[in-house]
Amino acid sequence: MSHKIVNLRVRDVRFPTSLEQHGSDAMHTDPDYSAAYVVLDTDSGLKGFGLTFTLGKGTEIVLCAVKALAGLVIGKSLQEIVSNFRGFYRLLTSDGQMRWLGPEKGVIHLATAAVLNAVWDLWARAEGKPLWKLLVDMDPKQIVSCIDFRYITDVLTEEEALDILVKAQEGKKQREDQMLKEGYPAYTTSCAWLGYSDQQLKQLCSDALKSGWTRFKVKVGADLEDDIRRCRLIRQMIGPSSTLMIDANQRWDVAEAISWVSRLAEVKPLWIEEPTSPDDILGHAAISKALAPLGIGVATGEQCHNRVMFKQFLQASALQFVQIDSCRLGSVNENLAVLLMAYKFQVPVCPHAGGVGLCELVQHLILFDYICVSADLRNRMCEYVDHLHEHFTSPVVIQDAHYMPPKDPGYSCEMLEESVNRHEYPEGDIWKQEIKK
Template sequence: MQAARIVQVSVQDVRFPTSREQHGSDAMHTDPDYSVAYVVIDTDSDLRGFGLTFTVGKGTEIVVCAVQALSALVVGKTLQEIVSDFRGFYRLLTSDGQMRWVGPEKGVIQLATAAVLNAVWDMWARAEGKPVWKLLVDMDPKQLISCIDFRYITDALTEKEALEILLEAQEGKKKREEQMLREGYPAYTTSCAWLGYSDQQLQELCSEALAEGWTKFKVKVGADLQDDIRRCRLIRQMIGPNNMLMIDANQRWDVGEAVEWVTRLSEFRPLWIEEPTSPDDILGHAAISKALAPLHIGVATGEQCQNRVMFKQFLQASALQFVQIDSCRVGSINENLAILLMACKFKVPVCPHAGGVGLCELVQHLILFDYICVSASLDNRMCEYVNHLHEHFKSPTVIRNAHYMPPQDPGYSTEMLEDSVEKHQFPQGEVWKKIPQ
């Protein structure tokens, strides 16, 4: 491994005006401008690391400030120092005696932590000449365990149990890796049915997706019940009775309202209702899960679940039937490893949240690792895909036959095109100078 010493952590506010065409619109986020706090780590060699955390416009500047605050804990360290005690480095970032107060391990500071750590993982994979998923797959189980902070979760998963899961999954690992390289990982699309899209747009996009081989579709709901019934009926008619449908309320409802609303939509046979209520309401999700079980509709959540402790409680309370990890909401790969292992122990399938800017590029590495080295199962498992903004990355996501194909370039697929970054910097970039503020 290169003895590269980190000399600078830079961060830029990069935003895309997606709200102008209603891309990404849902019941709670009606006008998102897909954005990132984009981090570049420079070393005293030619080795660099690229990371990001996703936002939806306003507030990205706050994440940028948090990254700048964390950078003092990173500059001066070598890559070898970090990865030889990755658990310690993770705890250093999340447990600074003063900055911890504005978390801890949640909110803006956790988004910033994810951006920095995503860049570190990208740099490590580049140093090894591997894509991140392959770096993880080739790693010794004990080394994987050493990257995880088990503090606060040992009542649900001990280090010994986590190691046993990884060791058990060694059997058949090579065949599963070959399968992924050959077939890819199953995906579903959210791109057809954003809440702000017209019926005509929805129909056209569904037709295109069906022609491309998509069989799993998600539709945004939650703003108006009668409109939801009409749109769900329309999309069910478009995709037919045998293709899969999911619905997503993006935290719009109270608990009782969620049960009542989803019951009205049950005729369209959704596999799950996603984020039916506050992302912090674990017992509320448990009540919704129990109420919807007779309808065979599961509850999915996690894209705004803030840390491994909350995921632990969701699993302990049987409050979700689908775990939705996010590559930027929690503390990067380190924390997602813990969540993947807990989900495996509790036998709950992982179906990651993706889309936005760079989320598909990032999370594809985690699902490949999960299947090859942890869960060894594709039952009820799929990863979200949104077809926006991939053209701004040097190693964009590759979809074939509605499957994520394993990335081949070294790193975490997070490096953006310099021209894209320059044009979309907020507020001084060329794109934003043309838009009235």
């Protein structure tokens, strides 16, 4: 069956998370976790669901961009798209008029992610497999045929990519079995948002330890003395053998990042995340160099806007942990390129998640990465935030601080119709009540 796409619908879904400071950090003090939520209808009745994550205001701009892309999608069959997926990726990202709005960055690329995530979901459903399994079972040649190598051939050619994938076929079955049994290691960011009180922080930390968590991330960057106090508190709670990461969400300039993080070295963070502008490759390289003697790595990626930027972060040794995001890059297609480049440079991938739906999506990518690319779990873990999973039809399953491989067909993007209706902005019940206040 060809599954011809006959309609594309997009909705503005917002959760009022700012009310309780969930998700608050040094640069985003009041996020309302939101999504531009895409549904593809096909002539067979099969649907594809996709989304891109946003922080509230401005989600309507992404919707507008999705609508501008819709004309390139409607009328095509799934068959037609996946038989030349690289071409389809380029069709969306290189339209002669629309590429001026990016190219491959910002609103237009977030919209591209939402649309392509829905296409991948549709494909996985058509094959009756969870997305990670669709990828794992795919022939290496077909995998590389999904990737647009434009602008990255100086670091990774199609031939090299194929070679990496072919070599990693060895032991694939065992790793798949291992994942099905043990799951993929996770860390939690739920304990220490910047807006939380010390008491809240302690309570959450204590609960998390009881649930088996051993890796914790803390938001920093607003006030140094406060950071020292909070980080000491957490390190005391979790003990010396647990892993601690800190995240500044782009708060500093280069010199400030180095001096601030040096002061926090005493709590032995594994990494400092987003110390400065997400565009500043050379700045991250300088910070990496300065912090290496302290044993602190640099992590970034959730706002790294495309494969060309990731390429340079790797070339410049500007990061020690690659944080791919399922909704910022051009979906699976572009993330495949980043996973392969990270492998080439032997830099571990530790995906960004949280928000709304990011955990649901990115778990598929990191499972594929372990089973078919890296074959390595050292220094690798996937972010987990315990928010908003109840709105999805196939929510993540966490067992003993591990992501258990999803079993339902698709990319785990589908939200409950009831949740979408209630949270649609500005007409849903939740927002009508909010507006009334």
